[in-house]
Each structure stands twice: as structure tokens, then as C-alpha cells.
Amino acid sequence: AQSVAQPEDQVNVAEGNPLTVKCTYSVSGNPYLFWYVQYPNRGLQFLLKYITGDNLVKGSYGFEAEFNKSQTSFHLKKPSALVSDSALYFCAVRDFGNEKLTFGTGTRLTIIP
Amino acid sequence: GAVVSQHPSWVICKSGTSVKIECRSLDFQATTMFWYRQFPKQSLMLMATSNEGSKATYEQGVEKDKFLINHASLTLSTLTVTSAHPEDSSFYICSARGTVLGEQFFGPGTRLTVL
Numbered sequence: 001a002q003s004v005a006q007p008e009d010q011v012n013v014a015e016g017n018p019l020t021v022k023c024t025y026s027v028s029g030n031p032y033l034f035w036y037v038q039y040p041n042r043g044l045q046f047l048l049k050y051i052t053g054d055n056l057v058k059g060s061y062g063f064e065a066e067f068n069k070s071q072t073s074f075h076l077k078k079p080s081a082l083v084s085d086s087a088l089y090f091c092a093v094r095d096f097g098n099e100k101l102t103f104g105t106g107t108r109l110t111i112i113p
Numbered sequence: 114g115a116v117v118s119q120h121p122s123w124v125i126c127k128s129g130t131s132v133k134i135e136c137r138s139l140d141f142q143a144t145t146m147f148w149y150r151q152f153p154k155q156s157l158m159l160m161a162t163s164n165e166g167s168k169a170t171y172e173q174g175v176e177k178d179k180f181l182i183n184h185a186s187l188t189l190s191t192l193t194v195t196s197a198h199p200e201d202s203s204f205y206i207c208s209a210r211g212t213v214l215g216e217q218f219f220g221p222g223t224r225l226t227v228l
Contacts, residue, residue: 034216043119043206043219044157090156099145101217103156 002027002095006104013081014112021076021107023065023091032094033074034101035065037087044090050074061085081111115141117209119220126197127228134192134223136207142187143209147217148180151204163190197227 004025013019025031032051036044048059055067065076074091091104116139126132136146145164149157161177163169163184171177179201181193190209194201204224208217 036219041204041222041224043117043221044208046216046218049216099162100147100159105156 002031002093002098002102004091004093004102004104006089006091006107008107009105010108010110012110012112015083016080019078019081019085019109019111021089021091021109023074023076023104024072025074025091025093026072027093027095029096031074032096033065033067034092034094035059035063035074035076036090036092038090038106039087047076047089083111083113085109086111115139115209115211115218117143117207117218117220119207119223121223122221123224123226125226125228128198129196131193131195132197132225134194134205134207134225136190136192136209136220138188138209138211138218141209141211141218143190143211144187145210146184146190147208147210148182148190148192149206149208151206151222153204157206160192194225197225199227201225202227 034049035047038044047063048057050057050067058064063078089107092101118137120135148160151157160175161169161171161182163182165184165187169182184190204222206222208219210217
């Protein structure tokens, strides 16, 4: 079985400060990991993914995430937050050989001007 | 990135009627499409997975006779909510994937309100 946890429902960060949105996962095999962002009344937009290779993955809009196998984590980060980064962020995981994505419960990120 | 469209973006219907939602991959061929349902302030719940030319695979607890899914081509999947009732009101999102290792690209969603 595969699962993903986003321990924080809400994260508030001051504009210009670094941000981190946490994600941990559980799979039986090798994980495929994804981050998506959702704006109000919209579908999900792909930010970045980890399949294999470098543990540090760079994605859209200046976001990056670090795959940590020993801690089974895939935290989303950005060095300097923008007000426009305010949105709902979902971490997702697929186990190798499994077609289905399992989503976390989402973290609402609010950037304070 | 790849573009997935959904139509309509919102629909209001009377209880007992059927509603069809279309999901199209505009610039790639989607071997697999997924349908999700999202309740307010909650995560996405996978309803079914469909591969082109095959019957959809429904998740446990999803009524296949109520939520009819057709994936007739590599660029089009449809979800029909039959005999809709107010409890079917929700935000329905489709996604499409081109390759097995590829990411899913999501449509903008369809807001269904059943009166």
C-alpha cells in the first residue's frame, strides 16, 4: 500500500522568507513523488517530480524539493516566498508498478505581505 | 507542460437528470485518464482509471452504473453522472497521462451542482 502525509494543514510565511511544505510517504517499492499546486476553483498544476537521479529536484516557479530516502520525505521548498505563491499544495506518490497516484490532504500556504 | 481541458467548467442541473463531462488532452495522447472528485477543503478522491479502448477500473465504493466513464480515443474521456442527486454535487477533476513514467496533467475541473 502507498500513502502520503502532509502534517501541516496551514503554513504561513512572510513574503521574502524561505518556505517549506512538508511531505512524508510510504511505499513498498521505489517511489515516484510529485508536487502539485491548486488555486481556487481550479485543477491541479504540476510543479515537480522525482523519479530517479539527483535527490534535489527543481521545478516550476522557483520551487524545489529534496528526496530523502532515509527519512521517506519529499519536502517542497522555495528560497524566497512571493504573495502569488499562496495556494493549496498537494504532495503525491506512486509506487513503482502502480498506476494510481495517492494524494496527501493538502497544505494551504499563505504568504503574508 | 501538456494541456488538459474539461468541459463544461460548471453545470447546474435538476435532480434526476444526467450530466456529461468531457476531458480532453490537447497536445498529447493520453494512454491513461483518471477521474477524481474533490469535496470542499479536502483532497482528491480517485473515482476511476481508464485506459483507451478498455473498460474503466473503478475504486471501491464508486458506483459504476452511476458514474459512467468512456475513454473512446487517446485524447478524450467522458464522465456521465446518471440520475444525479444533490449528494453528487462536487468538483470533478480529470487528469491524463501520456506515458507510464510520466506525470499526470490535470484539467481545470468541473463544478457540478444538483438542485
